[in-house]
Amino acid sequence: MMSNSSVDAANKAGIKTSCENHEKCMRMIQAILDGEATEEEKNHFRDNMDVCMPCINEYHLVKCIKESLCNRLERKTCPENLINTIKLKLDLL
Amino acid sequence: MPVAMSKIVKEESTDDQRYHIFNKEFLPHIDSMYNFAFRLTMDEDDAHDLVQDTYLKAFRFISSFEQGTNAKAWLFRILKNSFINDYRKRSKEPAKVDYQEIETTYNSEEGGEVQQTVDLRAHTVQDMIGDEVANALNSLPVDFRTVIIICDIEGFTYEEMAKILDIPIGTVRSRLHRARNLLKEKLKNYATSMGYDT
Ligand SMILES: [Zn+2]
Numbered sequence: 699m700m701s702n703s704s705v706d707a708a709n710k711a712g713i714k715t716s717c718e719n720h721e722k723c724m725r726m727i728q729a730i731l732d733g734e735a736t737e738e739e740k741n742h743f744r745d746n747m748d749v750c751m752p753c754i755n756e757y758h759l760v761k762c763i764k765e766s767l768c769n770r771l772e773r774k775t776c777p778e779n780l781i782n783t784i785k786l787k788l789d790l791l
Numbered sequence: 792m793p794v795a796m797s798k799i800v801k802e803e804s805t806d807d808q809r810y811h812i813f814n815k816e817f818l819p820h821i822d823s824m825y826n827f828a829f830r831l832t833m834d835e836d837d838a839h840d841l842v843q844d845t846y847l848k849a850f851r852f853i854s855s856f857e858q859g860t861n862a863k864a865w866l867f868r869i870l871k872n873s874f875i876n877d878y879r880k881r882s883k884e885p886a887k888v889d890y891q892e893i894e895t896t897y898n899s900e901e902g903g904e905v906q907q908t909v910d911l912r913a914h915t916v917q918d919m920i921g922d923e924v925a926n927a928l929n930s931l932p933v934d935f936r937t938v939i940i941i942c943d944i945e946g947f948t949y950e951e952m953a954k955i956l957d958i959p960i961g962t963v964r965s966r967l968h969r970a971r972n973l974l975k976e977k978l979k980n981y982a983t984s985m986g987y988d989t
Pocket of ligand 1: 716717718719720723750751752753
């Protein structure tokens with residue numbers, strides 16, 4: 699939740715504190731972060747991203763979740779015996 | 792690649808050619824495949840069997856693999872189908888209490904849009920450790936877990952995801968959107984229960 703003081707600060711800086719079409723914005727932000735946005739979505743993003751607080755927050759949140767999933771989850775190595783079993787069954791050994 | 796240039800691995804191709812493709816194009820993806828299998832089944836023995844079945848099937852159907860196309864996406868598709876057809880029913884994954892409810896609420900791709908803003912800040916996620924993020928991911932119903940895995944962890948494009956999952960790109964977008972909203976809720980609940988400042 700945004701505190702009253704941060705709402706005031708945002709208002710002073712000309713930044714919207716509520717988003718009238720956030721569902722659509724969230725889909726656009728997703729496409730941007732996944733590298734799948736259309737030119738239209740990219741333009742809209744460039745023109746509006748720095749003026750809407752809920753969208754700025756959403757952008758940073760989704761970006762952070764993506765990065766956490768990519769970098770912080772344990773990555774296993776396939777067990778050697780599994781590779782050998784597969785090769786044996788296919789007569790590759 | 793123009794069609795004339797692409798090489799379908801012909802039925803009459805020699806064993807040498809098949810083994811060459813298998814070793815050069817399929818085996819290099821085995822770590823990704825194992826991780827995918829483990830995140831789907833959440834069990835090492837099941838992951839082992841699923842990866843083995845997938846590679847044996849891949850070799851059996853090698854004639855339908857088009858060289859020069861994305862072998863990793865092709866293998867992921869086989870693994871996903873094997874999982875659905877052979878493993879889902881006997882998976883050791885414990886039934887989640889709210890599983891049915893979640894499926895009903897979120898699974899209708901065309902379902903009415905609910906304005907969903909989860910009150911969670913990036914810095915809260917930033918403070919979480921890998922295990923906590925993994926737990927939140929693991930608690931998602933498997934269809935939602937799958938889109939997140941292949942997009943965010945494996946980095947497939949929407950087009951590749953559509954092929955792996957056998958769904959249109961529009962459905963990839965909406966399933967991903969729903970999956971992320973659900974993941975945010977899980978992370979938020981987790982953060983709250985752990986006493987993080989959300
Ligand atoms: Zn906005």
